[in-house]
Amino acid sequence: MNLNIVQDHSQLWKKIALFLISQNISLFGSSVVSFSIIWYITLQTSSGKWVMLFTICSLLPQVLISLWGGVWADRYNRKYLIMLADGFIALATLGLAIAFWAGYQRMELILAVSLIRSIGAGIQTPAASALYPQIVPMDKLTKVQGINQTLNSVLMLLSPAVGGIMLGSLGIFWAFMLDVISASLAIAVLSFIRIEKVVRSAEIAPVFTELRQGIDYVLNHKLLKRVLLCFGVSFFLITPAAVLTPLLVERSFGNDVWRLTAHEIVWTVGSMIGGVFISLQGDFKDKIRTVAICLVGFGVTFALLGIAANFSIYLLIMGIAGFFMPIMATAQTVLIQENVENAMMGRVFSLIQIVTGSSMPIAILFFGPLADIVSIGSILLVSGVLLAVVGVWYQMTNKRAGLN
Incomplete structure (x- = not known):
């Protein structure tokens, strides 16, 4: 046995x-x-x-x-x-x-x-x-997603x-x-x-009917509605740090190639450390609070990037910010996987992909031109503060709804 x-x-x-x-x-x-x-x-x-x-x-x-x-x-x-x-x-x-x-x-x-x-x-x-x-x-x-x-x-x-x-x-x-x-x-x-095909209890309906069923499923699910809104708003606010920071490096610290290379490497190294941390941690008991902490962590680090005057300190902050990314992504993904029935999983993740895939292009249409009017540091400071607020909101609203 x-x-x-x-x-x-x-x-x-x-x-x-x-x-x-x-x-x-x-x-x-x-x-x-x-x-x-x-x-x-x-x-x-x-x-x-x-x-x-x-x-x-x-x-x-x-x-x-x-x-x-x-x-x-x-x-x-x-x-x-x-x-x-x-x-x-x-x-x-x-x-x-x-x-x-x-x-x-x-x-x-x-x-x-x-x-x-x-x-x-x-x-x-x-x-x-x-x-x-x-x-x-x-x-x-959680462990597998961390790996x-x-x-x-x-x-x-x-x-x-x-x-x-x-x-x-x-x-x-x-x-x-x-x-x-x-x-x-x-x-x-x-x-x-x-791998077997997922067994469905309902009969196969026309594609547009199943599309509507997926949207209705998310909109009528207390947790998924908040997760979808959180994804949309947070990815919108993460965009300045994701897209404009190379320009910030060039404007504030110099256009040396090694600076831009170091900027990319420290973020990736921070993400690697975050991934290893998840693999060793194994699971997060309260995934909503984990996501909320990561959003606040992003907010604080992005705001600090906006005011950093020394390049070494800037790189240290960027590495810390990178640490939060795999933790947030894993906790949020596993939270969805644990709370969605298998027969609806594909449609739910397609909606997540649409929200995340469209939030950043929309955001850059706004933040890109804005970066030529106001300083990128100011944009990072404001978006960072708002991101931290989103983290607090996410924790409080889900806690009031009795979700974790």
């Missing part, structure tokens, strides 16, 4: 490990090619217009398709949906690589393929997020370096091919995992 338990436990962790490996291999290839494309466009055009168009083509389709992606994730086998999306992205990238190898190197082609890749990501992301509770026991979700956040941070540290080496030494063709190879490996690894 004990031997069977040990074997079952071993098989469970083997399945979890294979899934994490698969998704992080896919993420690595996608990150490398994204960095390579943005740098290639910058070097070839020196045009803000082309960078803006690439950003729109990379983000907007993902947001638009994710509603359908959520319905499909609840309707079909999520494993095969992830594999098909990865394959779809890989084929589009392979076509782009062949076109560049043949000498057809047009910016319009890069934009078209970026749009296709974004559609694939919009299908893959809700399915992957919804799949975790299917294969991971509830009491292990995943740590792996994500490591890859985000490596991706720019690998992208730069590929673009500078081998050319963008090989950056494209790295993504094709990594997607193929991710599909191959995922194929070894046996």
Whole structure:
């Protein structure tokens, strides 16, 4: 009997490990090619217009398709949906690589393929997020998400370096091919995992009916309504720190490349430490309070970034801010996974993706022009204070509602 338990436990962790490996291999290839494309466009055009168009083509389709992606994730086998999306992205990238190898190197082609890749990501992301509770026991979700956040941070540290080496030494063709190879490996690894389709109690309805059911489910769920609102407002207020801080470094401390590099590295290292902390912690008993503390932590650190006069102190604060990101992301994600029925998981995560995917572009349309009128430090100070207020509000309203 004990031997069977040990074997079952071993098989469970083997399945979890294979899934994490698969998704992080896919993420690595996608990150490398994204960095390579943005740098290639910058070097070839020196045009803000082309960078803006690439950003729109990379983000907007993902947001638009994710509603359908959520319905499909609840309707079909999520494993095969992830594999098909990865394959779809890989084929589009392979076509782009062949076109560049043949000498057809047009910016319009890069934009078209970026749009296709974004559609694939919009299908893959809700399915992957919804799949975790299917294969991971509830009491292990936080630990597994912590491991995943740590792996994500490591890859985000490596991706720019690998992208730069590929673009500078081998050319963008090989950056494209790295993504094709990594997607193929991710599909191959995922194929070894046996995952059943989610059993649904309700009959399959038309897509738009199921879309409405997903929206109604969230709006009638006391906790999910607050989580969705928290995601929207917090991502809006996080945008100045996420997007404008490189400009703050250049304006306040100098335009040396090493400063911008250090700025990115300390955030990622802080995130890695946060991910390791979650993995060791194992779980958070009160996830709402954990999220609230992280939001207040973000608010305080972002406000301090706005008034930091010394670059070393600035980097220290940035590293501390990075520490909070995986903790907040994990606590919020696991909170959703623990409180949503499996048959609705895909649609709920698609709505989360729409809110987070649209909040930051909307925010930058406001904060970008504002940064040319008032100081970025002032923007960070005000947005940081408001973010801390959101954290306090999130804790108080959920506590009054008897949620945790």
